[in-house]
Amino acid sequence: MLGFSFTYWLEGNMQTITFFQRFEADILAGKKTITLRDKSESHFEAGQIVHVANLETSHSYGQVEILSVAWVKFDDLNQLHAEQENMTLVELKTLIREIYPEIEQLYQINFKLL
Numbered sequence: 001m002l003g004f005s006f007t008y009w010l011e012g013n014m015q016t017i018t019f020f021q022r023f024e025a026d027i028l029a030g031k032k033t034i035t036l037r038d039k040s041e042s043h044f045e046a047g048q049i050v051h052v053a054n055l056e057t058s059h060s061y062g063q064v065e066i067l068s069v070a071w072v073k074f075d076d077l078n079q080l081h082a083e084q085e086n087m088t089l090v091e092l093k094t095l096i097r098e099i100y101p102e103i104e105q106l107y108q109i110n111f112k113l114l
C-alpha cells in the first residue's frame, strides 16, 4: 500500500511540459523529439520524467523523459534541428521568431515519449 501511495504522491509532484496543440500528433508519433525554449523553461533536467500537455486545453496526453537540455543560438539552428522538430528550417525559424521575437539564446530540450 505504501508503494501505491508513494506512486500517487510522485504523480502529483511531476512537472508538466506544455506544447501547442498543433504539435500533439507529431509528439505522439515520435516525429518531434526536441523543443526549443527560452530561459523560463530551462529548469528541465536530463533524467526527469514529466507530463506532456496541450497549452490550449491543458489536456495531458502522456509522459516524456528529458534526455538533455543544452544551449543553442538561434543563428546556429540547422537542418538537424528542423528534422527533430519535423519541420523545414524556414518553418522552425519562423515559429521560434513568432514565439520568441527577439531571442538569440535558446534551450534545446531533447526528449522521448514514454
Ligand SMILES: CC(=O)Nc1cc[nH]c(=O)n1
Residues within 6 Å of the ligand: 018, 019, 020, 023, 034, 035, 036, 037, 055, 099
Ligand atoms: C507552449 C510552448 O511554448 N510551446 C512550444 C514552444 C517552442 N517550441 C515548442 O515545440 N513548443
